[in-house]
Amino acid sequence: MKIKNQGLLIVLALFCTYFIWGSTYLAIRFGIESFPPFLMAGVRFTIAGAILYCVMRFFGAPNPTRQQWLGATAVGIFLPALGNGTVCYVQQTVSSSVAALSIATAPIWMAIFSSIWGHKITSKEWLGIAVGLAGIVLLNVGGSLHGELASAMLLIFAAASWSFGSVWSKRLDMPDGLMASASQMLAGGVVLLMVSSLQGETWPQTISQKSWGAMLFLVVLGSLVAYSAYQYLLKTVRPLVASSNTFVNPVVAFIVGIWFANEHVTTTEFIALGVILIGVFLVLSASNKEI
Template sequence: MPFSRLAPLTLAAFLALYVVWGSTYLVIRIGVESWPPLLMAGIRFLLAGSLVLAYLVWKRTPWPNARQLGGAALLGVLMPAIGNGLVTVAEREVSSGAAALVIATVPLFTLLFARWFGHRSRPLEWAGMALGVLGIALLNLGSSLSASPRGAALLILASAGWALGSAWSKKLPQPAGAMGSAWIMICGGLALVASSFAVGERLAAWPGVEGWAALLYLTVFGSMIAYSAYLHLLKTVSAAAATSYAYVNPVIAVLLGAVFLGEHVGVHEMLAMMVIVTAVVLISWRR
């Protein structure tokens, strides 16, 4: 459907994903300088989900049933906890631009998982997947990821977790509307905080202004606004359209990282970005 025919709320949701999520890679990179990564991600989602839930309770929104809460818990583990938590951990070792480039492969994983739910892949989609794998290989030849195999592995696992949650969300029972966003963020936040305690994360020092500002931005814009926008798009447009943020986020993240953090963008990174974005375009292409 052409953008001119989309509802204003849907257009606003696309804008939030394209711009806000593209900037969150930079903000996460700043935040992990002050916060343990799993703890920061857990607080972010717990706070965002609790604020949304408190508003919905005040509005007397109907409470979800047990099956819906179970679906929200599963999606919370797959998307905020695995999909975002592992990105936050990886950004202690890799640049924000490189992280965004790997996460741009989410539509490739989404296509794979969609086959479990009855989607039949077209030849063009398989070509896009092959091109995406080539893009990841090129990215690993560059300086950003080759120095951190662990960071690269965490980012690929994050992409797979987010993609599985995105594909499964079409089938799982879950709370409707903002109630679903709230519970998914709360469940993901609880899983992240539990993981933080399990691995023994500790605050080395009380975060400064930059650390608190990063947490506030990620809570309000990256979670309450952009995450709710993504769940809205998953319910109102196709999965391919909902994951189209993957075209734009890497470019924004690479530019912001280069401008504000002085991150190096080499030939391998630029070539990988073009290959990965082309692969995503092929996968999402419709006549």
């Protein structure tokens, strides 16, 4: 029964990371119409982390130890701060669908970073890495990122940071259960607020209803639900499987971006989407079990 329940939880967690996270790119775009990017990301993760932390403590979860706080802070820096914070910053100039497409390379970076801890990259994974990187080159040469070298490099940096933090998290001392998500979001949110302050960002004088709605969506569904689901997957399955949401996220981002924001997706970007997803499929379907 436990195995069946675990299987159901894995399916539900994958569903959350597939479809909710696929929509967060558009929510970020709507949010930064009023909020500065780092301030928005910082408020999002700080509030979500604080809520989840208080709930877990109320139900008797122990306070993380010093070592666990250090581990959670490290992951919070790489995932919410460097990973998501960079995406929020870049989306000031890049569409939500293109941002999601670039982040789709996460499993490729995970395969590379896993080799640090002894994972031997198979020939099939090398092929997938090559194909995925070719898709990124195509996106930069003929897509919306053409001539936007800084944006392209920042999106690659965001994907690599998220991937490294995801792989490293399995080797770090973490709190049990949802307290891990709470402490990571809280730490990452605080770091983002510090960056926001250093950047001179200020609270907006006027905030549209669309931006408030986006913030609510990002806090509740994007963070409390989907981020916690992703952390559960990292603890339960291989990081590469946990990141399989990168198959669906760009497709969802394309659909909601076109439908709700009238974003224009070029033929080259559709081709790049197909190439990148082929590369991701090759990496995820490799038979070697990750260490």
